[in-house]
Amino acid sequence: MSDAEPSSDLELIQKSKRGDSTAFGQLVRRYQKRVYALCFRLSGSHDIADDLTQEAFIKAYEAIESFDESYPFYSWISRIATNNAINFIKRQKRSVGGEEGEIAIEKEASSGSGSNPEMVLNQKEIDRRYLAALENLSEEFRVVFVLRMHEDLSYEEIAAQLKLSPGTVMSRLHRARQKLMDELKDILEK
Amino acid sequence: MNREYLEERLVAFVDGELSTEDEARFEIELKQHPDLMELVERMRKLDKLAKSTGVPMPDEAYFEKLADRIEAKLPEKPPVEAGGAPRKRATIVDFLTANRKLVSIAGSAAAVLLVVLIGVQIFGPGTPQYPKDIRRYEVEPAIDRTKVEKSQSPQPAAPPDTAEEATQGRQIQPVPELEGESDVVTPLLEKSKSGAATDSEGSLTGSAADDSPVQIQVAEPSSGSVSFRKMQPRAIGGFQSNQSDALHDSGGGMEQSRLEMVDLGAADRVINTAIRPPFTSLREFTYHDLGFSEAPAPEVFAAKVNEQFESQPRIVPAEVPVAKLKQKELKSTERASIAATSEVDTALVTRAELAYQLAVTDTSNIYDIILARALVEQVVQVTAETGTWTKRLMDLIRLEQFETRRWQEAHLDSSKAPAND
Numbered sequence: 330m331s332d333a334e335p336s337s338d339l340e341l342i343q344k345s346k347r348g349d350s351t352a353f354g355q356l357v358r359r360y361q362k363r364v365y366a367l368c369f370r371l372s373g374s375h376d377i378a379d380d381l382t383q384e385a386f387i388k389a390y391e392a393i394e395s396f397d398e399s400y401p402f403y404s405w406i407s408r409i410a411t412n413n414a415i416n417f418i419k420r421q422k423r424s425v426g427g428e429e430g431e432i433a434i435e436k437e438a439s440s441g442s443g444s445n446p447e448m449v450l451n452q453k454e455i456d457r458r459y460l461a462a463l464e465n466l467s468e469e470f471r472v473v474f475v476l477r478m479h480e481d482l483s484y485e486e487i488a489a490q491l492k493l494s495p496g497t498v499m500s501r502l503h504r505a506r507q508k509l510m511d512e513l514k515d516i517l518e519k
Numbered sequence: 520m521n522r523e524y525l526e527e528r529l530v531a532f533v534d535g536e537l538s539t540e541d542e543a544r545f546e547i548e549l550k551q552h553p554d555l556m557e558l559v560e561r562m563r564k565l566d567k568l569a570k571s572t573g574v575p576m577p578d579e580a581y582f583e584k585l586a587d588r589i590e591a592k593l594p595e596k597p598p599v600e601a602g603g604a605p606r607k608r609a610t611i612v613d614f615l616t617a618n619r620k621l622v623s624i625a626g627s628a629a630a631v632l633l634v635v636l637i638g639v640q641i642f643g644p645g646t647p648q649y650p651k652d653i654r655r656y657e658v659e660p661a662i663d664r665t666k667v668e669k670s671q672s673p674q675p676a677a678p679p680d681t682a683e684e685a686t687q688g689r690q691i692q693p694v695p696e697l698e699g700e701s702d703v704v705t706p707l708l709e710k711s712k713s714g715a716a717t718d719s720e721g722s723l724t725g726s727a728a729d730d731s732p733v734q735i736q737v738a739e740p741s742s743g744s745v746s747f748r749k750m751q752p753r754a755i756g757g758f759q760s761n762q763s764d765a766l767h768d769s770g771g772g773m774e775q776s777r778l779e780m781v782d783l784g785a786a787d788r789v790i791n792t793a794i795r796p797p798f799t800s801l802r803e804f805t806y807h808d809l810g811f812s813e814a815p816a817p818e819v820f821a822a823k824v825n826e827q828f829e830s831q832p833r834i835v836p837a838e839v840p841v842a843k844l845k846q847k848e849l850k851s852t853e854r855a856s857i858a859a860t861s862e863v864d865t866a867l868v869t870r871a872e873l874a875y876q877l878a879v880t881d882t883s884n885i886y887d888i889i890l891a892r893a894l895v896e897q898v899v900q901v902t903a904e905t906g907t908w909t910k911r912l913m914d915l916i917r918l919e920q921f922e923t924r925r926w927q928e929a930h931l932d933s934s935k936a937p938a939n940d
Contacts, residue, residue, distance in 0.1 A: 347596075348595075348596030350590060350593045350596070351590075353590075353593060354586060354589070354590040354593075357586045357589050357590065358582075358586045361582055361585055361586055361589075362576065362582060365574075365576070365577075365582075365585070366573075366574040366576065369574045370574060375577070379585065382585065382589075383585070383588060383589050383592065386589045387589065387592055387593060387594070390593050390594070391594060455568065455572065456572045456573060456575070459568060459569065459572045460572065460574070460575075463569075474569075477534065478566060478569045478570060479569070479570075483536070484531070484534070484536050499527075499530055499531050499536070502530050502534070503527075503529070503530040506530060506562055506565060509565055509569075510561055510562070510565055513565065513568065516568065517561055517564045517565060517568070
């Protein structure tokens with residue numbers, strides 16, 4: 330990924346609409362990590378996240394002409410990615426156990442991980458526990474929780490995206506939180 | 520606010536999804552429940568943990584390759600037109616744009632046809648004429664019901680068993696808050712049974728068979744004078760549009776075409792054969808009418824309504840469990856969502872909401888059920904394309920329809936009930 334990104338999203342989108350795949354490639358490089366992280370949280374698997382990320386961008390490119398330029402690109406691509414992930418999860422059982430395969434894992438810097446090795450270890454353990462707990466949630470709870478917590482969507486936005494009522498979103502979030510709190514009880518009580 | 524309600528809203532509170540007003544109220548209530556406060560703290564801790572947790576990310580090399588793979592898989596785009604705009608596949612919009620004249624003619628013809636059809640439905644033969652000022656008729660509740668006397672109505676005779684059905688109709692509306700006033704209701708019914716309140720033509724209860732407005736002779740308690748007042752059985756007070764009236768004109772049959780699942784027959788028969796109950800209902804009073812700018816808390820609403828009608832039987836019983844009302848209350852976010860995504864009048868939505876709150880709380884109050892259904896239908900009509908909220912309302916309608924049928928089976932002798940169409 331180049332350090333300098335001279336073109337704005339809008340410019341890249343407009344070029345992409347004219348069939349410039351290189352411009353779209355720049356959008357991919359700009360947003361692929363976020364999309365990948367979203368897909369990973371939704372699927373719990375690196376391999377699946379990899380596939381879903383590719384699929385999301387390809388679908389986005391195919392439909393780029395319909396993209397409304399007054400909206401942020403990420404909210405659009407993340408919607409595509411979420412829908413992809415939900416469809417995928419519904420289609421087949423997701424892989425369990427954090428398949429990292431041959432991908433070299435480079436732990437993203439998390440807040441709270443400082444130079445103290447013990448703290449880093451602790452944070453890694455907490456991350457692992459959290460991701461495992463997230464993965465243990467049923468798909469309907471996990472999707473809502475991820476969209477709220479990691480994508481910062483409002484109840485209404487989640488409801489619109491998942492075609493649920495805001496009341497259902499609230500209820501699922503409540504239950505997701507309860508389950509996560511149960512699983513992470515020891516950490517939360519520290 | 521009870522605990523159940525607090526728990527339900529806890530998550531919205533933590534997520535900052537409550538309105539400022541609700542949030543302030545919620546915070547005050549929450550202070551009385553230390554265990555829930557603790558739960559809030561735990562939820563906040565969890566959120567903090569979740570937000571601070573990163574995903575184990577592959578390294579940069581992986582993402583470089585991923586981007587390359589995606590780029591390689593991008594399909595070739597269709598050629599770009601000279602003006603720079605991408606060539607799109609022809610759409611229906613393109614077709615319509617290219618054939619404006621044709622579309623215009625077709626549209627005009629459709630509009631004329633629609634107007635004719637609506638005209639036939641509303642003004643066609645067999646359709647009862649509603650009083651022009653429905654609201655006026657509906658808002659005059661101050662009658663001494665013990666003095667209902669036989670009507671001088673020129674209306675056609677009711678079936679001989681009408682009075683009996685009227686009695687059934689009265690008995691099957693056990694409004695809890697009115698139990699203490701059963702002595703008001705019973706004498707009337709007894710009169711009805713004995714013929715004191717209905718003449719041989721049964722005009723007290725009107726004719727259900729011909730769907731004509733019922734004329735009831737009533738006495739004003741203040742003046743002691745006796746007057747006749749037309750009571751339109753299916754007039755839904757407070758409705759803003761003629762469309763709504765048409766919707767509920769089962770004689771015209773329009774409401775059934777709007778929502779096939781809705782059968783107003785049972786309700787209409789009850790109204791046609793029963794005396795207006797000795798209480799007013801939400802139909803006459805929205806919170807706007809009562810000076811609120813937005814939906815107040817149910818208890819506040821109830822207090823205001825009762826204050827307005829000190830001399831009247833309570834329409835919102837003090838003992839109605841607030842939690843039950845709250846459960847049915849739509850959130851302000853939902854209202855906002857509807858207002859944002861459709862042309863629907865927010866006031867209408869809130870009216871439907873409030874009406875439904877009351878109706879589901881006391882399903883024996885057929886008037887409130889009908890009003891609620893009417894309002895909900897109106898909302899559904901407008902928001903048919905908007906999805907989730909209307910789906911929820913439709914579920915409620917189905918539930919209500921079920922309740923109506925159950926109630927009908929329990930209380931109405933369908934063999935005696937006059938045909939509605």
